[in-house]
Amino acid sequence: MIEYRNVAKTFADGTEAVGDFSLVLPSRTTTALVGSSGCGKTTLLRMVNRMVDPSRGQVLIDDVDIATRNKVELRRGIGYVMQEAGLLPHRKVIDNVATVLRLNGVSRREARERSYAVMETVGLDTSLATKYPAQLSGGQQQRVGVARALVTDPNILLMDEPFGAVDPIVREELQAELLRLQRELDKTIVFVTHDIDEAFLLGDQVVILKKGGAVAQAGSPADIVAAPADDFVRSFVGLDKGHRRLHVEERDGVSIVVDGAGRPAGVLD
Numbered sequence: 001m002i003e004y005r006n007v008a009k010t011f012a013d014g015t016e017a018v019g020d021f022s023l024v025l026p027s028r029t030t031t032a033l034v035g036s037s038g039c040g041k042t043t044l045l046r047m048v049n050r051m052v053d054p055s056r057g058q059v060l061i062d063d064v065d066i067a068t069r070n071k072v073e074l075r076r077g078i079g080y081v082m083q084e085a086g087l088l089p090h091r092k093v094i095d096n097v098a099t100v101l102r103l104n105g106v107s108r109r110e111a112r113e114r115s116y117a118v119m120e121t122v123g124l125d126t127s128l129a130t131k132y133p134a135q136l137s138g139g140q141q142q143r144v145g146v147a148r149a150l151v152t153d154p155n156i157l158l159m160d161e162p163f164g165a166v167d168p169i170v171r172e173e174l175q176a177e178l179l180r181l182q183r184e185l186d187k188t189i190v191f192v193t194h195d196i197d198e199a200f201l202l203g204d205q206v207v208i209l210k211k212g213g214a215v216a217q218a219g220s221p222a223d224i225v226a227a228p229a230d231d232f233v234r235s236f237v238g239l240d241k242g243h244r245r246l247h248v249e250e251r252d253g254v255s256i257v258v259d260g261a262g263r264p265a266g267v268l269d
């Protein structure tokens with residue numbers, strides 16, 4: 001379990017990125033932090049692996065304040081996937097994946113074996129292992145980023161807009177892959193996105209943020225759609241727009257679901 005207790009972050013230049021944020025993220029579930037640019041998502045995410053230390057308040061992992069933990073040791077149990085994959089361009093795919101294992105003192109041979117295995121886990125053809133990142137598609141590079149984060153088998157996976165830079169079709173593939181991985185691996189995932197549909201698809205818990213890391217609403221996607229907290233949430237999730245306002249129409253004895261623009265979205269079973 002990850003817990004934020006009244007955390008705040010003001011950067012050295014005086015920018016208040018997070019005002020007062022509290023939240024519990026249950027183990028083995030995915031929490032999606034969603035909000036517009038600059039609302040503090042990345043700052044909150046990076047507090048979990050201490051890339052950012054809060055100015056006030058605490059972050060706890062399994063009831064231990066992480067401020068008391070050694071940063072290097074803490075990060076061993078936490079995978080981090082960033083936007084644009086962040087791969088080392090001059091190192092082969094397999095060496096990118098193996099980096100952290102080698103830093104942890106795992107032998108070259110074992111590091112390679114584990115890296116090949118995790119490439120398969122994330123759906124990467126192992127023939128790509130000896131290529132350089134620039135020789136891969138954007139989607140493949142993102143998978144390498146996920147493989148690299150998973151290779152040490154961390155309990156926690158932090159993902160910062162990991163699918164933001166790929167085209168919509170590849171993005172859907174990667175989202176489906178992540179859902180499969182989550183079922184298989186059972187990690188505690190913190191996923192940052194500005195896309196509410198992605199947050200609803202991947203998050204067990206969705207946290208809609210306003211500026212300064214203020215929580216507009218936190219809950220399951222169904223809870224949020226059923227009872228949006230206010231007009232900001234209603235508008236953010238698109239409940240004021242046609243595509244989420246569904247109703248049922250009868251056509252020749254079949255109940256079809258139609259959106260606010262009159263487009264059929266599906267049939268009722």
Ligand SMILES: Nc1ncnc2c1ncn2[C@@H]1O[C@H](COP(=O)(O)OP(=O)(O)OP(=O)(O)O)[C@@H](O)[C@H]1O
Nearest residue numbers: 011013015016017036037038039040041042043044
């Ligand atoms: N190192 C820093 N120094 C000063 N200000 C910062 C720093 N990092 C972030 N900020 C500011 O803090 C606020 C929150 O930034 P953060 O990156 O957490 O937002 P975000 O919601 O992740 O945005 P985006 O979706 O654009 O990545 C912004 O105003 C940003 O400019």
